[in-house]
Structures are given as C-alpha cells and as structure tokens.
Amino acid sequence: MSESKKVLLAVSGGIAAYKSAFLARELMRAGVEVRVLMTHGARAFVQPLTFQALTGFEVHTDLLDETAEAGMGHIELARWADLILVAPASANTIARIAQGSAEHLLGTVILATSAPVLLAPAMNKHMWANPAVQRNCAQITELGHELIEPDAGLQACGDVGAGRMPEPEVLSEIVISRLSSLHRAHPLEGKRVLITAGPTVEAIDPVRYLSNHSTGMMGYALARACRDAGADVTLVSGPVALNVPVGVKCTQVQSARDMLEACLKACTDQPFDLMIATAAVADYRTREAVPQKIKKSQDEMLLDLVKNPDVLATLAEQFPLTFHVGFAAETQRVEEYAKGKLGDKKLGAIVCNDVSRSDIGFGAVDNAVTLYFAGGESLELVKAPKDQIAKQLIFAIAPHLS
Ligand code: CTP
Secondary structure (H helix, E strand, O other): OOOOOEEEEEEOOOOOHHHHHHHHHHHHHOOOEEEEEEOHHHHOOOOHHHHHHHHOOOOEOOOOOHHHHHHHOHHHHHHHOOEEEEEEEOHHHHHHHHHOOOOOHHHHHHHHOOOOEEEEEOOOHHHHHOHHHHHHHHHHHHOOOEEOOOEEEEOOOOOEEEEEOOOHHHHHHHHHHHHHHHHHOOOOOOOEEEEEEOEOOEEOOOOOEEOOOOOOHHHHHHHHHHHHOOOEEEEEEOOOOOOOOOOOEEEEOOOHHHHHHHHHHHHHOOOOOEEEEOOEOOOEEEOOOOOOOOOOOOOOOOOOEEEOOOHHHHHHHHOOOOEEEEEEEEOOOHHHHHHHHHHHOOOOEEEEEEOOOOOOOOOOOEEEEEEEEOOOOEEEEEEEEHHHHHHHHHHHHHHHOO
16 A cells, blocks of 8 residues: 555445445555545435444534534545545536535535545436436546446346446455555656647538548547646647647647647747647648539549648657657557557557447547557557546656656
8 A cells, every 4th residue: 555545435325325334444444544425415325423433533524514624624624635536426416526516515625625536426327328417427537537437237226237336345446556556646747748639621622621530539538638647738639529628728720731830839949748649630631622612513523632741750750859659540450550650650659549449449438559669568458438548548658758
C-alpha cells in the first residue's frame, strides 16, 4: 500500500448499498483508512450505525449539521480524502454530480475535492440504458471523474441485464490500484502536448466534400487524459460533435492543409514535448475546389485528386526533439503496417488499432490497441472505454519523454 490511503466511501440510495458495508470492510482489510458519507436515499437501505460500527468513525450525512461540521466539515472532508468512491452511485446521484449540484453533502464534497473521484453506478438495467443516464455519465467522464462499468446479471428487481454494482472485492481492488498510482498521477506535469483529432474535410465544391468516419473520441479522450496528467494541452481538431475539454486550448480546422498550418503555428513560440496525432487526415483533396456547385449534367464524373501533406510526418521532420506518437488505423496486416509507419514517419511510438472491428473502431465507445515504441518495446491494452485507454497510454508514454 502506497502513502495515499484515505478513502471517502460515499454511499447513495440503492439496494446495492448493503454491499458497500462489505466494501468498507474489504478496504480496511487492505490497510485503507475509510470514512463514510451517506446520502438520504442510502439511509433508507442501510443504517449509518452499520458503517460506524465497521469503520469506528461517525458517518457523514448532512451538509448543514452544526455538530458534524464542527467534527469534520465538508471542506475538510474533501481535503482529507486521497480518493472518493461513490458506491453505489444511483441515477439521481450521477445526475447531481453531472450538474455540479451543491445542494447536499455529497455534491458539495465532490465540488470541493481535488482527489480523484470514482463512481460505481448501480441501478435497474432500463434505467442504466436510459439516454438521460448515459448523457449524465458522459458528462461525469468529461468532468474528469472515472466511471466503473456496472456488471451484468440478475438484478434485485428480478430483471437480468447491465446495472449491477461490481462485487466489493473487485471495487476494492480497483481502489487500491488507483491509490497506488496516485503518487505518479501527474506524469506530464510541466509538459506541453499537441494533439490532432477528428477527420479532415476536403471541399469538392461548396456543397460536397471528401472525409471519413472519424468522430474524434479517442483524440478528445487523450486531451482530457493529458490535461489530468498535468500537461498544458493544445488540440487541433477537424469537425466533430464533441465538447472541447475544459482547460484545453483548441483550434478548429477543416482541411488537412488547415490542420498542418494550425499545428505549425502552435509550434512557433515553443516546440511541444509530446505530439499525439489521432486525426484521420484525408490523404487526398481535389486539385482545385470548384467555386460553384457542380451540376450533374454528365453520367460520370472524375475527381482529379492530389496528395495532402502528412501533418505528423512534417512535424516529426521539423521538430525532432518532440516525442511524436502516431495512430495507425488499419483493417489488415495491422502490426506490419503500423510498424512501417513508425519508421517511415520517424515516430517515437505508434498506437495500432484495428478499425475493421465494429466494437472498437470509428465511433465506438471502447477501444483496444497495441502501442509500439521505436525502441522495440510494446504494450497491449485490452478492450476498455476510450478514456481508460487514453489514461493507460499516457502513463506508458510519459516515461519516454526527456
Ligand atoms: N497522418 C497525418 N497526416 C496525413 C496522414 C496521416 O498526420 N496526411 C497521421 C495520422 O494522424 C496518424 C498517422 O499519420 O497518426 C497514420 O495515419 P494513417 O491514416 O493510419 O496512415 P497514412 O499515413 O495515411 O497511410 P495509409 O492511409 O496508407 O494507411
């Protein structure tokens, strides 16, 4: 167990609250100091006395309770915790945290903390699948908190599906692994990072364009991960339907040439320590974008295409001291092609991703990748949400920066 070992276990309303009693015990067995906060809903399922007896400390329940605030106020509690685990996280609690509500103790503590916040959602499978809940979950991730995917199986209400809180032993293991990585939670402190993301769009005429299926999700996830790792992040993004991560500088571009220009401009003051190119840059553009809409007067139309500049290869050539990471989107001979690009573009590393798989390809929530370093090292990251893959990539890449 590392130095960081103080966990605030926040229990919200749901039948899985009974499992949190076992979770508190598991954590304490592993040497973690546990304090418990219970929402009003949680107290309908389990008595605070249960947690008080297990942890030996009074349970925190109310925001405006003078005696409790005199003991350890909400700000102090927020400062005390090395990590906050919300388990179970009910649909209502997720909505409040997503909104940044300070109406109750839990929301206030989360607003006031700088500790990592993990949430273990638990609810009926239809509630979990509801778009409103999923939208709130997406906002929670954007805020930099981590969601622990619920298990699927038989639910307390008799339904079978996704929404069960993972078992206490599993949650305890996740918490312990996050605590042990806390001392290296800012591996990019003081570093400047440039990320390209999304597709590029190459105009054919004022109405039509050439582009691709990239949604920008992986690039935006990496921008958040780099920001959370302490970096000063600049994002150069093609057109996507995503919110710019808070605290990240972003230049929106259309074409490959715009993207290259924006990247070069961003490098003028000072070169970056790290550049990660996730953009799916269109390889070709039409020789000339026609100023008026092309009419369909003929049965056939031939587009005269010319090659676009390679943004990543150009930057790697001009700024050899920057550590450049490429993304190889392949559908066949994945490793061979990816390693070819690693050498050809003079990169420090390449992330190789099989886009022929619909469960991890363009627009998918998850990804599974292999990271190859120029030095020969490699790392396989199994299928996980893109935010998690992004964090793992950053932790793997950071030690390679000078
Ligand atoms: N890339 C780039 N500019 C381009 C093409 C690619 O910056 N004009 C970058 C991508 O952002 C990615 C890496 O190069 O990080 C590899 O991109 P990919 O599309 O997989 O390969 P290409 O070099 O375009 O080769 P091909 O299309 O033949 O696979």
